[in-house]
Amino acid sequence: MPGSRDLDPSSSPRALLGAELRHAREKAGLSQEELGQRLFVSGSFIGQLEAGTRRMQREYARLLDEVLGTGDFFQRNCGAAAKSKYPxxxxxxxxxxxxxxxxxxxxxxxxxxxxxxxxxxxxxxxxxxxxxxxxxxxxxxxxxxxxxxxxxxxxxxxxxxxxxxxxxxxxxxxxxxxxxxxxxxxxxxxxxxxxxxxxxxxxxxxxxxxxxxxxxxxxxxxxxxxxxxxxxxxxxxxxxxxxxxxxxxxxxxxxxxxxxxxxxxxxxxxxxxxxxxxx
CATH class of the missing domain: 3.30.870 (Endonuclease; Chain A)
Structure with missing residues (x-):
């Protein structure tokens, strides 16, 4: 399970969140495709979350916490990863x-x-x-x-x-x-x-x-x-x-x-x- 700390917004929060997701998924013994099936998304979508090329929405963060048993880690940290200067x-x-x-x-x-x-x-x-x-x-x-x-x-x-x-x-x-x-x-x-x-x-x-x-x-x-x-x-x-x-x-x-x-x-x-x- 990822640590209890919040991600540091001054670094690259999306990349850090993706790395934590990969760690939690592998610890749970799930492939990207298997985890995607539980969230009703594709395995490639999970791969993009892990690579930081896709933003983690709150509804996915909640499901990830439930499926991976990570408490409220992803729900707490997806806000920092979602901050953007763009429309x-x-x-x-x-x-x-x-x-x-x-x-x-x-x-x-x-x-x-x-x-x-x-x-x-x-x-x-x-x-x-x-x-x-x-x-x-x-x-x-x-x-x-x-x-x-x-x-x-x-x-x-x-x-x-x-x-x-x-x-x-x-x-x-x-x-x-x-x-x-x-x-x-x-x-x-x-x-x-x-x-x-x-x-x-x-x-x-x-x-x-x-x-x-x-x-x-x-x-x-x-x-x-x-x-x-x-x-x-x-x-x-x-x-x-x-x-x-x-x-x-x-x-x-x-x-x-x-x-x-x-x-x-x-x-x-x-x-x-x-x-x-x-x-």
């Missing part, structure tokens, strides 16, 4: 993203979060919440910029983004903001920190017309797909669902411009936006 509907996905070894994303309406600049993010957040206090907007911008920091590492994660031409043509924050945003994308691609392809209008109908796709792979946990709508979102680990969305993403890659042609388009648009800003 509730996106928190679990953002925290999983931080541990991913590869992120593949199709963005139909806006530049993907890890590729955004502060000014672009600020314009998006203000559009989402036009009456929010300035300090609230700046908190959201700061949280988004932490996600951008994922690309500070020279090797991981692999970020492969397919951006719809509509996202590049929608002037968000003004021409100067768009020029800076597109130059930033081009710079990341040139430095080898992102593979970027543009899905042009000329591609016509495509495999993801109903929405965005975000696929995440991990070193020690099964892959995830994230579905997002306006103010809502959910992570899915069902292998068949992940496989289907990965196939859709591959179809998008086939329909998109090559990385080289995409950079030529993005840099040309950046120049056009800069010219508009000066005139």
């Amino acid at each position: 509730e509907h996106f928190a679990e996905a953002a925290e999983a993203e931080a541990q991913a070894t590869a992120i593949r994303e199709y963005a139909p309406l806006l530049i993907p979060g890890p590729l955004q600049t502060p000014a672009y993010t600020r314009a998006v957040c203000r559009a989402y919440q036009p009456t929010a206090p300035e300090e609230q907007i700046e908190e959201l911008v700061a949280a988004r910029m932490e996600r951008v920091g994922l690309l500070d590492d020279p090797t991981e994660p692999l970020l492969w983004a397919v951006i719809d031409e509509a996202a590049l043509r929608r002037v968000t924050g003004g021409s100067q903001v768009m020029a800076e945003a597109l130059r930033h994308i081009a710079d990341l691609a040139k430095r080898g920190r992102a593979i970027v392809q543009v899905l042009p209008f000329s591609a016509g109908a495509h495999a993801a017309m109903q929405g965005a796709i975000k696929l995440m792979d991990f070193a020690d946990a099964p892959p995830l797909v994230y579905f997002e709508g306006v103010g809502t979102g959910r992570l899915e680990d069902d292998p068949a669902t992940v496989k289907e969305q990965r196939f859709r993403y591959e179809l998008l890659i086939a329909s998109a411009f090559s990385p080289g042609d995409s950079m030529a388009l993005i840099e040309g648009m950046a120049q056009d936006y800069a010219h508009e800003a000066h005139t």
